[in-house]
Amino acid sequence: MKKIFSKHYWADKDVEQLVGQMLITGVITASLVVFIGGIVYLTQHGQGEVPDYRVFKGEGAGYTTFSGIFKGVLKLSTTEIIQLGVLVLIATPILRVACSLFAFILERDRLYIFITLIVLCVILFSIFGGIKG
Template sequence: MDGQGESTPDERVEVFIGTLLRAGVTLAAAVVFLGGVAYLASHGTQIPDYRIFRGEPSDLRNIAGIVTDAARLSRRGLIQFGLLLLIATPIVRVGFTVLAFILQKDKTYVLITLIVLGILLYSLVGAGW
């Protein structure tokens, strides 16, 4: 029982995940780009100020707020939605890895991967501080 030949859960699952990730990144980049063009078109002549940290308004800090902003085509909301998609890509990957280990009936790794997934979801959703 040394896992020889099984260092990757399942070659096909992995290739699928890789392709999915690239599609996710492309989609996210397209959303960021579109939002960016709209943002530059309307805010391009303003003076940027990132010298002093103020923090983002609360609607750009959580998933519900970002989705609402993007749905009403707010420019910064759209960009933030694209960034959210990007942040989600590795999380989706870990989710699929849980499935791959379930298919292999590898309980230890199902547990390990679930803990990692839990931490990721906590940091994105649960850590409202």
């Protein structure tokens, strides 16, 4: 029996197909979530008055934080559902980098492991460790 985390179990073609399916699934899922949220939003607010764009009004934490988005989705708020779709779309290439890291670890390719770790760290730092202000 082959070990699931061995190079012999995962061929290069298998990893490529997994990454390809993951990207397709992520984009389709994000598109569906945004589309459904957008349709529901338009049915609820489509006949409302036109906002005054001469005055800037920032959005609250409900639209700009992970916890606000997830709380809003649980309350079935349409704007947070749309934002969840955007988060899924952003997470898709991050998962691709993580899957590539897994493949390079299986191949024991140290150079690409190092490069992929740097890319993953830069992405995650830019999301979670950015300057708040």
